[in-house]
Amino acid sequence: GENVEQHPSTLSVQEGDSAVIKCTYSDSASNYFPWYKQELGKRPQLIIDIRSNVGEKKDQRIAVTLNKTAKHFSLHITETQPEDSAVYFCAATLFNKFYFGSGTKLNVKP
Amino acid sequence: NAGVTQTPKFQVLKTGQSMTLQCAQDMNHNSMYWYRQDPGMGLRLIYYSASEGTTDKGEVPNGYNVSRLNKREFSLRLESAAPSQTSVYFCASSSGTAGAFFGQGTRLTVV
Numbered sequence: 001g002e003n004v005e006q007h008p009s010t011l012s013v014q015e016g017d018s019a020v021i022k023c024t025y026s027d028s029a030s031n032y033f034p035w036y037k038q039e040l041g042k043r044p045q046l047i048i049d050i051r052s053n054v055g056e057k058k059d060q061r062i063a064v065t066l067n068k069t070a071k072h073f074s075l076h077i078t079e080t081q082p083e084d085s086a087v088y089f090c091a092a093t094l095f096n097k098f099y100f101g102s103g104t105k106l107n108v109k110p
Numbered sequence: 111n112a113g114v115t116q117t118p119k120f121q122v123l124k125t126g127q128s129m130t131l132q133c134a135q136d137m138n139h140n141s142m143y144w145y146r147q148d149p150g151m152g153l154r155l156i157y158y159s160a161s162e163g164t165t166d167k168g169e170v171p172n173g174y175n176v177s178r179l180n181k182r183e184f185s186l187r188l189e190s191a192a193p194s195q196t197s198v199y200f201c202a203s204s205s206g207t208a209g210a211f212f213g214q215g216t217r218l219t220v221v
Contacts, residue, residue, distance in 0.1 A: 001155075001169055009150070034209035043200065044153070046209040089152060091209075096141055096160060097168065098202075098210050102152040 002027045002094040006101025013080050014109050021075045021104045023090035032093035033066060033073050038103075039086045047088075048075070080108045112136055116201050116213035123191040123220045131186040131216050133201030139211075141204040142184040144168075144176060146197040147215075153200065159184055160206075191220045 003026040013019050025033075031052040036044035050057045050064045050073065057064050061080075066073045077084055085108045090101040114135045123129055135142065140161050145153040155168030159178040173195060175187045184203075188195060196219050202210040 006152070032209075036209075043212040043214050046211070049209050096204070096206055097155060097158050097166075098143065098153075098204075099155065099169075100145075100153040102150060 001097070002030055002092050002099035004090060004092050004099050004101045006090050006104060008104060009102065010105045010107070012107045012109065015080060015082060017080055019077045019080055019084070019106055019108075021088055021090070021106075023073050023075075023092075023101050025071050025073070025092040025099075027092070027094050028068070028071065030092040030094045030099075033064070034091050034093070034098070035062075035064060035075050036089045036091065036100075037086045038089065044089060077106075080106075082108050082110050084108050114201055114203055114211055114213035116199075116216050118216060119214065121216060121218050123188075123218065125192060125220060127191050128187065128189050129191065130188075131199055131201070131218075132183070133185065133213055134183045135201075135203040135211075136182065137203060137205070137211065138181070139203035139205050140181070141206050141210075142178065143202040143204070143210060144174070144184070144186045145200045145202065146170065147200060148197050156186065156199075191218075193220045196220045 034049040038044040063076045144156040157176040199216045201213040204210040
């Protein structure tokens with residue numbers, strides 16, 4: 001299977017600052033990288049994704065980057081708001097199976 | 111449009127009891143998944159189904175069985191529950207060309 005590592009496990013930022021979450025994957029055949037946000041007691045929800053033929057994708061305040069050579073991908077959140085507080089998961093998709101990182105708990109302080 | 115629906119939402123089992131978690135999706139997706147979520151360990155794949163009648167083991171399949179009854183439904187069975195199976199279980203589905211959509215989860219406690 002695939003091995004996905006995610007850092008940091010917790011991240012605390014001041015409202016308005018930027019937050020960056022980083023992931024690495026092990027199998028170069030992985031070709032699709034979604035990111036999920038999970039609020040306490042709720043289901044994970046897809047917030048943004050990137051395919052292996054793209055290096056960067058942006059959607060309003062969030063962006064993802066992918067470095068296939070290094071097998072790294074990252075989530076960038078700008079101008080953070082208290083409602084961004086949640087657990088974020090990265091995932092790598094290998095042969096249509098989603099393998100998840102261990103999660104980052106983001107706390108945005110007002 | 112309900113998306114992915116799981117039942118039950120909560121369950122308490124005694125060690126050795128059996129139960130089946132039900133999942134249904136109405137998005138006409140081919141792929142369906144069962145994950146378990148434990149603190150600090152993210153979501154780990156238990157079983158995957160690419161289409162009706164096919165299933166494949168994931169990262170943590172021991173102690174579980176699955177059935178892909180038809181395109182809509184994918185059930186997870188615990189034959190003899192153990193305390194180590196205490197977890198939150200999520201069913202998900204995907205078209206195969208985009209991300210997975212998750213059900214609301216089942217919180218299972220085995221005592």
